[in-house]
Amino acid sequence: MFDYRLKIKNASQIVVITSNKKPYLIGKDMSNIEIVENSSMIVDNQGKIIEINKNEIIEEKYSNSTFERVIDCTGKSIIPGFVDGHTHPVFSGDRVHEFAMKLAGATYLDVHKAGGGIQFTVQHTRQSTEKELLDLLLARLDRMLKHGTTTIEAKSGYGLETETEMKMLKVLHQANKTHPIDIVSTYLGAHSIPKGLTAQEATDDIINNQLPELKRLKELNEISPSNIDVFLEKGIYEQEHSKQILNEGKKLGLNINFHGDELTYQRSGEIGEELQALAISHLEKVSEEGMIAMSKTPTFAVLLPTTAYILRLEVPPARRMIELNVPVALGSDFNPNAHCMSMPFVMNLACVLMKMNMSEALVAATLNSAASLGLSKSHGSLEVGKYADMLIINNQKWEHIIYELIDPPIQYVIKNGNILIENK
Ligand SMILES: N=CN[C@@H](CCC(=O)O)C(=O)O
């Protein structure tokens, strides 16, 4: 047995984000991240950071200690592992044919109304076994890890009835036990109105059938959802039904974390404050009042620049949100519509399309996305007592993770102090 699991030495920069246990950053603080230069780090045998300090101090203090692994980070920089705040990774069947339709001019709702989109994925996912879905998910998690993601939020939502929704939550529960990526799961039975039902009938099914089964299986420890979600949208779950569903979930102890104001303005920010939502995703069409409401709760804005990019939509007003002190997080929105598993690409889009600066994008993809999942006590920054989830970048300057498009220089992916990916 070694004294410690890992020593990182001689890093040009360790981007700790913050060192005073702030649960998340807002406003100008998002641009002032903390970086410790010419530094080293010690990780204990539980995978937690016990010290980050200047090279000389660590060398002297731990000169008689033994380490399972030592990595010389001369000329390299270190950032926290990414926390992807919004994904839909459990599904079968791809939708590459719809990508062609959209390139030819079809909108998301055109495809949806023609029976494609979510409905297409629902048909395929209902037919897949738990094992098939788990295998697909594990392969996707491996790909996310290669891009530096160490924690994700992940939704159900391609079942729209009790059996398949619970199957998806079971798959997420199993994957969380077997895969190194930490998964925070979200119940999204209200992702679309199932074929043949009205919105009222679908709402009743969720409240009377799906949520009671969710409660039962959660008590049996077969599933572990932390959040409840709805797709609050015109012609899908509109305001009254969304509020009813979210409130029922809240009664079961789930955090409210929903899709809002994506294609049309639906008072999402205002509803978020009313229901004390933890997070709202998308927000392309949010109002000024909605943003002010979100800053009060506070409710995290989980922004998904891949959606606007793929669907050629307006981007959400990230700059105004930051000015108004709304806590801003980022997610890949990985799903069969926006097939993106790369948080470096998401951060690049956030900078180029939404005009965030690189520090803001990094905070949004680490500490703030962890906080949007209630995890920032243990994840999202490199602070003493937190898990050593981090990426070693093969460059002295951490910004290369955003600047180098497509193939950024991630040399190591480390989770709980264990080296999971080591590139030459
Ligand atoms: N907008 C709703 N849900 C997903 C898309 C899901 C799908 O098209 O399969 C999203 O966040 O973009």
Ligand SMILES: [Zn+2]
């Ligand atoms: Zn989504």
